[in-house]
Amino acid sequence: MSTLKIAIQKSGRLNEDSIQILKDCGISINNGNDQLKAEASNFPLEVLYLRNSDIPQYLIDGVVDLAIVGDNLLVEKGKHIEVIQKLGFSKCKVSVAVPKTFEYNSIQDLAGLRVATSYPNTVNEYFGSFGLKVDIHQISGSVEIAPNIGLADAIVDIVSSGSTLFKNNLKEVEVILKSEAVLAVSPKVSSEIQKHIDTLKFRIQAVLRARSSKYILMNVPNDKIDEIGKILPVLRSLTVLPLAQEGWSSVHSVIDKDTFWDVIDKLKEAGAEGILVCPIEKMVL
Ligand SMILES: Nc1ncnc2c1ncn2[C@@H]1O[C@H](COP(=O)(O)OP(=O)(O)OP(=O)(O)O)[C@@H](O)[C@H]1O
Numbered sequence: 540m541s542t543l544k545i546a547i548q549k550s551g552r553l554n555e556d557s558i559q560i561l562k563d564c565g566i567s568i569n570n571g572n573d574q575l576k577a578e579a580s581n582f583p584l585e586v587l588y589l590r591n592s593d594i595p596q597y598l599i600d601g602v603v604d605l606a607i608v609g610d611n612l613l614v615e616k617g618k619h620i621e622v623i624q625k626l627g628f629s630k631c632k633v634s635v636a637v638p639k640t641f642e643y644n645s646i647q648d649l650a651g652l653r654v655a656t657s658y659p660n661t662v663n664e665y666f667g668s669f670g671l672k673v674d675i676h677q678i679s680g681s682v683e684i685a686p687n688i689g690l691a692d693a694i695v696d697i698v699s700s701g702s703t704l705f706k707n708n709l710k711e712v713e714v715i716l717k718s719e720a721v722l723a724v725s726p727k728v729s730s731e732i733q734k735h736i737d738t739l740k741f742r743i744q745a746v747l748r749a750r751s752s753k754y755i756l757m758n759v760p761n762d763k764i765d766e767i768g769k770i771l772p773v774l775r776s777l778t779v780l781p782l783a784q785e786g787w788s789s790v791h792s793v794i795d796k797d798t799f800w801d802v803i804d805k806l807k808e809a810g811a812e813g814i815l816v817c818p819i820e821k822m823v824l
């Protein structure tokens with residue numbers, strides 16, 4: 540039987556969340572990440588632990604069928620690689636930053652200047668889209684130090700909280716793109732492998748849906764059920780079960796985890812009592 544080969548980051552920002560999402564899909568991987576290759580015991584899957592920055596090329600060559608990779612790396616090195624699912628973690632931006640003292644008005648101010656980055660293609664394309672050229676200094680890490688040591692006038696690098704920029708006396712002046720971890724697929728997969736990919740994607744979607752939702756239960760006087768129903772965004776219809784106490788029901792629903800505090804206030808106002816909010820393990824539509 541064919542085995543699906545998936546690349547995940549060996550160590551770094553994506554590693555733990557990538558392993559966790561496979562685990563949440565019910566997949567048991569047979570070792571820790573001390574080896575570069577591991578097999579799943581209960582899914583036709585082989586996991587290859589690789590450098591994030593090498594993953595786009597492995598996908599292009601078909602050495603791996605699938606990968607969990609930062610989308611910004613695909614923009615840099617894998618333009619034609621198909622993304623089949625955004626995964627919602629490792630969210631960041633790729634931005635242009637300059638020293639705080641730089642009097643920046645527009646991108647034209649950087650024409651012809653030295654830009655330090657680990658993402659030369661992204662930089663060329665971005666400045667090229669304004670008809671500008673810059674002098675790229677490619678470095679593989681600690682990019683934010685470059686202006687302070689006289690290596691560059693500006694940088695293009697990853698920004699998340701902004702604290703690395705702040706510590707290095709830099710300011711973000713343009714956001715080139717927004718990125719997150721994604722599930723990306725090689726252009727060379729066979730139809731047999733594609734079936735395994737579809738199965739895995741189905742499981743990942745169930746996990747992601749569950750992560751973004753909460754199950755909510757509450758006691759509601761029967762004459763308030765319609766009003767409560769209007770507050771709850773429901774998948775199909777509300778589940779309403781009679782309670783032992785005459786005139787009351789137990790109402791169940793699924794709500795978005797980011798809006799549940801707002802919804803709960805409205806539910807209380809509308810007469811709901813004993814509200815319980817529970818995590819959802821998996822959600823299959
Ligand atoms: N501070 C951050 N906050 C959120 N996401 C980030 C942050 N830094 C990087 N990322 C995302 O995580 C990915 C992996 O970053 P990380 O620094 O672990 O590895 P890397 O330097 O790209 O590479 P490699 O695995 O090749 O050594 C990046 O490509 C980016 O998508």
Ligand SMILES: O=P(O)(O)OC[C@H]1O[C@H](OP(=O)(O)OP(=O)(O)O)[C@H](O)[C@@H]1O
Nearest residue numbers: 680681696697698699700701702703704
């Ligand atoms: O806006 P912030 O929250 O400060 O995050 C941004 C920093 O995070 C990443 O570096 P990382 O810590 O991964 O180190 P690295 O340069 O060794 O990859 C990135 O390269 C930035 O330097």
Ligand SMILES: [Mg+2]
Nearest residue numbers: 551552680697
């Ligand atoms: Mg990094």
